[in-house]
Amino acid sequence: xxxxxxxxxxxxxxVPYFLLGMLFYLGSIMYLFGIDxxxxxxxxxxxxxxxxxxxxxxxxxxxxxxMAQLVPVVLEVGHFAVxxxxxxxxxxxxxxxxxxxxxxxxxVLLPFGGVIVLxxxxxxxxxxxxxxxxxxxLNFVMKTVLIANIFLFFGLLFGIIMALGYxxxxxxxxxxxxxxxxxxxxxxxxxxxxxxxxLILLPMFWLSHSFSWKSVEYSVYSFIGSxxxxxxHLLFSNNxxxxxxxxxxxxxxxLYLYQIFVIYKTRVRKEKDIxxxxxxxxxxxxxxxxxxGISYFIFQNEKILLVFGWILLFGYxxxxxxxxxxxxxxxxxxxxxxxxxxxxxxxxxxxxxxPQLGATFQFYFTxxxxxxxxxxxxxxxxxxxxxxxxxxxxxxxxxxxxxLFMINFK
Numbered sequence: 274x275x276x277x278x279x280x281x282x283x284x285x286x287x288v289p290y291f292l293l294g295m296l297f298y299l300g301s302i303m304y305l306f307g308i309d310x311x312x313x314x315x316x317x318x319x320x321x322x323x324x325x326x327x328x329x330x331x332x333x334x335x336x337x338x339x340m341a342q343l344v345p346v347v348l349e350v351g352h353f354a355v356x357x358x359x360x361x362x363x364x365x366x367x368x369x370x371x372x373x374x375x376x377x378x379x380x381v382l383l384p385f386g387g388v389i390v391l392x393x394x395x396x397x398x399x400x401x402x403x404x405x406x407x408x409x410x411l412n413f414v415m416k417t418v419l420i421a422n423i424f425l426f427f428g429l430l431f432g433i434i435m436a437l438g439y440x441x442x443x444x445x446x447x448x449x450x451x452x453x454x455x456x457x458x459x460x461x462x463x464x465x466x467x468x469x470x471x472l473i474l475l476p477m478f479w480l481s482h483s484f485s486w487k488s489v490e491y492s493v494y495s496f497i498g499s500x501x502x503x504x505x506h507l508l509f510s511n512n513x514x515x516x517x518x519x520x521x522x523x524x525x526x527x528l529y530l531y532q533i534f535v536i537y538k539t540r541v542r543k544e545k546d547i548x549x550x551x552x553x554x555x556x557x558x559x560x561x562x563x564x565x566g567i568s569y570f571i572f573q574n575e576k577i578l579l580v581f582g583w584i585l586l587f588g589y590x591x592x593x594x595x596x597x598x599x600x601x602x603x604x605x606x607x608x609x610x611x612x613x614x615x616x617x618x619x620x621x622x623x624x625x626x627x628p629q630l631g632a633t634f635q636f637y638f639t640x641x642x643x644x645x646x647x648x649x650x651x652x653x654x655x656x657x658x659x660x661x662x663x664x665x666x667x668x669x670x671x672x673x674x675x676x677l678f679m680i681n682f683k
Contacts (some may be wrong), residue, residue: 282341282342282345282352282355282358283609284605284606284608284609286341286355286358286359287338287339287341287342287605288680289338289362290334290335290337290338290339290341290362291335291338291598291602291676291680292676292680293330293334293362293366294330294331294332294334294335294338294594295331295669295672295673295676296330296673297326297327297329297330297331297334297366297369298327298330298331298591298669298672298673299666299669299670299673300326300330301323301326301327301330301331302662302665302666302669303666304322304323304326305323305646305658305662305665306659306662307319308320308323308658309655310649310650310653310654310655310658311653311654311655313579313650313653314575315575315578315579315582316451318376318377319376319377321376322372322373322374322375322376322377324582324586325369325372325373325376326369326372326373327586328458328459328463328586329365329368329369329372329390330365330366330369330370330373331591331594332463332590332594333365333394333463334362334365334366335594335598336463336466336594337358337361337362337365337397338362339470339597339601340397340401340418340466340470341355341358342601342605343470343473344401344404344405344418345404347414347415347418347473348404348405348407348408348415348418349408350404350407350408351404351407352400352404353400353403353404353407354400354403355400357396357397357399357400358400360393360396361393361396361397362393364389364390364392364393364396365390365393365394367386367389368386368387368388368389368390368391368392368393369386369390370386371383371385371386371389372386372387372390372436373386374386375439376439380439380441381441383436383439384433384436384437384442386436387432387433387436387437388433388436390429390432391429391432391433394425394429395429398422398425398426401418401422402419402422405418405419413472413486413490414469414470414472414473417465417466417468417469417493418466418469420465420493420497421461421462421465421466421469422462424457424458424461424462424465424500425457425458425461425462427457427504428453428454428456428457428458428461428462429458431450431453431454431457432454432458434450435447435450435451435454449507450507452503452506452507452515453503453504453506453507456499456500456503456504456518456522457500457504460496460499460500460522461496461500463590464496464525465493465496467590467593468489468492468493468496468529469493471533471593472486472489474597474600474601475533475536475552476536478542478548478600479536479537479540479541479542480540480541480542481536481537481539481540481541482539482541483539484535484536484538484539485535486532488528488529488531488532488535489528489529489532491528492525492526492528492529492532493525495521495522495524495525495528496521496522496525498518498521499518499519499521499522499525500518501518502514502515502517502518502521503515503518505518506518516570519566519570520570522566523563523566523567523570526559526562526563526566527563529559530556530559530560530563533556546599546624546627547596547599547627547629547632547633547636548596548597548599548600550596550636551592551593551595551596551599551636552592552593552596554588554592554636554640555588555589555590555592555593555596556589556593558584558585558588558589558592558643559585559588559589561584561588562581562584562585562588562589565577565580565581565584566581569581576650576651576653579650580647580650580651583643583646583647583650584643584647587642587643587646587665588643588647591639591643592639592643595635595639595672598672598676598679599627599632599675599679600623602676602679602680603623603626603627603679603682604623606626606679606680606682607620607621607623607626610682610683621682626679626682627675627679628674628675628678628679631671631674631675631678632671632675634667634668634671635668635671635672635675636668637668638664638665638667638668638671639664639665639668639669639672641661641664642661642662642663642664642665642666642667642668643661643665644661645657645658645660645661645664646658646661646662646665647661648661649661
């Protein structure tokens with residue numbers, strides 16, 4: 274797919290999303306020092322707080338910033354109202370903090386944080402959908418953007434219902450909505466968004482071409498079927514729909530991994546830079562997640578689910594986001610700062626704008642941290658878990674330093 278930068282917003286609009294996202298990433302890692310893995314539960318207030326800080330503050334913040342840049346580029350139309358993005362990130366940051374504190378210290382904060390997050394995401398949804406409606410014909414990637422945002426909308430509604438119930442404002446069965454909320458927002462929005470955008474970014478950065486898109490199309494359809502069946506389970510409490518939804522989710526992950534392998538095999542660019550290493554570790558983590566998902570599907574053991582969640586969040590999603598920052602940020606800075614100088618003076622290459630030594634330290638500290646923490650969770654040993662968190666924090670500090678270097682490169 275051809276990619277044009279003619280409709281891209283100014284880089285100064287994107288910078289706060291990336292910086293705040295990395296600060297929340299560091300904050301979520303520091304939070305890990307207060308977790309006791311020998312008494313860890315998937316629904317404990319501490320776990321819920323950590324997950325929301327990581328997903329809302331880091332993952333959603335980075336995705337929203339990237340989407341501000343990529344949506345108009347992919348759709349080849351200008352933003353409906355790009356100024357709205359100056360409102361989204363402060364609201365999302367404030368709402369995330371209120372929800373993070375609310376789970377642990379004061380549940381009454383949850384509805385307030387949830388409403389602020391809802392407003393931030395509602396603005397994002399409105400702006401994105403109004404931008405999409407300007408397109409006369411949607412291709413497959415554009416359709417994934419639309420589908421992902423529809424899932425996000427319903428996921429937000431369920432999230433608000435749960436926040437009101439958790440804060441004691443309304444009487445609802447929170448567990449009834451939890452699975453649907455997870456599938457709609459995390460798998461439905463984050464999962465399909467990553468799928469769709471990777472079909473733009475991977476071929477572009479790896480110079481892959483002439484490959485079939487069938488696997489990822491089937492993967493997205495399986496994803497949609499999975500989320501739909503989970504919603505059916507919510508309405509009718511049908512266990513067959515729930516189990517079939519789980520199966521389709523695992524099938525979707527398998528098909529997506531195969532599509533990534535196809536793109537990898539057809540790549541022209543062969544250098545094994547930090548972007549390549551980050552994505553290899555990320556997709557290796559996703560493969561392990563697939564195996565753990567199958568194991569949990571068979572044995573229904575919570576410890577497997579906790580390790581599954583850890584590797585999915587910090588192994589797969591954490592590395593696929595930080596890895597892409599090493600490509601996206603230098604390109605955006607170069608396009609804004611150096612492209613007007615072409616033919617007038619010497620300009621840097623994109624690779625010159627990445628701090629190679631710092632990126633190497635960041636990658637290996639992060640890899641060791643993810644592995645040690647996963648092992649510590651699996652055997653319920655705090656000493657191993659905290660040593661892994663220390664490595665992970667060092668990697669996060671290097672990542673933040675590297676991001677500042679790339680943003681301020683002159």
